[in-house]
Amino acid sequence: MRAFSIAVLLLMLPSVGPLSGQGRVGVDFEPGLVPIVEGVWVYEGALHLDGEEEQVRTNSLVVIDEAGIVVVDGQDSAEEGRELLAAIREVSDAPIRYLVNASPHGDHVNSNTVFADAGATLVGHVGTYEAMTEVRAAAGETGPARPELTFEERMTLRVGERRLDLHFLGRGHTRGDLVVHLPDKGVAFLSELYFHGVFASVSEGYAEEHLETLRRAMELDARWWIPGHGYVRDQTPEELEAGLLRYRDNVAAIHHAVANRVARGESLEEVLVGIDGDLGAFAELPFYGYLKESAVTGTYRAEVAKR
Numbered sequence: 683m684r685a686f687s688i689a690v691l692l693l694m695l696p697s698v699g700p701l702s703g704q705g706r707v708g709v710d711f712e713p714g715l716v717p718i719v720e721g722v723w724v725y726e727g728a729l730h731l732d733g734e735e736e737q738v739r740t741n742s743l744v745v746i747d748e749a750g751i752v753v754v755d756g757q758d759s760a761e762e763g764r765e766l767l768a769a770i771r772e773v774s775d776a777p778i779r780y781l782v783n784a785s786p787h788g789d790h791v792n793s794n795t796v797f798a799d800a801g802a803t804l805v806g807h808v809g810t811y812e813a814m815t816e817v818r819a820a821a822g823e824t825g826p827a828r829p830e831l832t833f834e835e836r837m838t839l840r841v842g843e844r845r846l847d848l849h850f851l852g853r854g855h856t857r858g859d860l861v862v863h864l865p866d867k868g869v870a871f872l873s874e875l876y877f878h879g880v881f882a883s884v885s886e887g888y889a890e891e892h893l894e895t896l897r898r899a900m901e902l903d904a905r906w907w908i909p910g911h912g913y914v915r916d917q918t919p920e921e922l923e924a925g926l927l928r929y930r931d932n933v934a935a936i937h938h939a940v941a942n943r944v945a946r947g948e949s950l951e952e953v954l955v956g957i958d959g960d961l962g963a964f965a966e967l968p969f970y971g972y973l974k975e976s977a978v979t980g981t982y983r984a985e986v987a988k989r
């Protein structure tokens with residue numbers, strides 16, 4: 683099984699296309715709502731990374747019906763959550779029914795309390811609840827509100843005419859990643875399982891599982907594959923799908939390179955230096971310098987632990 687998966691990864695590597703400049707996140711950018719299909723929007727928020735001039739966008743899915751609104755993933759702070767709410771109020775007065783946390787990370791949950799105060803029920807995977815509980819304990823029992831409604835595998839939310847299937851398909855970027863599928867809209871929101879146009883982020887050591895989770899996600903019937911970070915505005919469905927395939931190949935390349943070097947007995951320091959030459963065009967992606975060390979370190983520890 684293991685030899686087979688390595689062979690599959692090798693086959694995937696030559697499919698790397700042009701990467702530089704794809705979905706660049708940009709310096710001059712105004713957060714705002716991007717229409718996807720009728721009743722479905724993506725809010726692109728700004729996410730500033732320490733020491734980086736360019737921004738990685740943090741994307742929230744906004745599903746609107748006269749009967750109510752569902753938001754999937756919030757923003758990095760209460761203030762940015764209020765900006766997201768204000769943008770929603772420019773297009774709809776319907777009540778905010780649910781906020782789904784598709785990742786437990788702060789840049790997606792730090793505005794939770796704003797949405798709870800606005801009347802939303804918070805929903806998330808049990809892994810997200812646990813991860814947020816650990817962060818909360820480490821912070822002296824302070825932090826954003828946690829999901830009140832949790833599940834392990836699948837939940838369907840219905841608001842008016844809208845249907846959202848929440849799928850936990852395995853770990854990836856975190857232990858609580860959700861894929862939110864709108865089957866009658868042809869939309870799949872992948873949250874942090876997919877960053878568009880930037881180097882892959884697999885710091886928690888689930889790179890190999892991430893590939894399997896993405897494989898399962900791609901079995902869903904969707905035309906629009908929406909990333910949790912990176913560019914959505916002005917992108918065609920074809921460009922977003924191509925970006926997803928590149929992201930999968932990027933995760934595969936990291937896992938393949940680190941697993942090979944661990945098998946050769948290299949130290950973490952040796953892998954961090956040597957991997958630059960293993961990653962080909964992926965090493966030219968935006969935020970490679972920012973994300974490489976955490977991706978390699980997390981994947982290295984996971985590979986060593988398997989031995």
Ligand SMILES: [Zn+2]
Pocket residue numbers: 740787789790874911
């Ligand atoms: Zn994030």
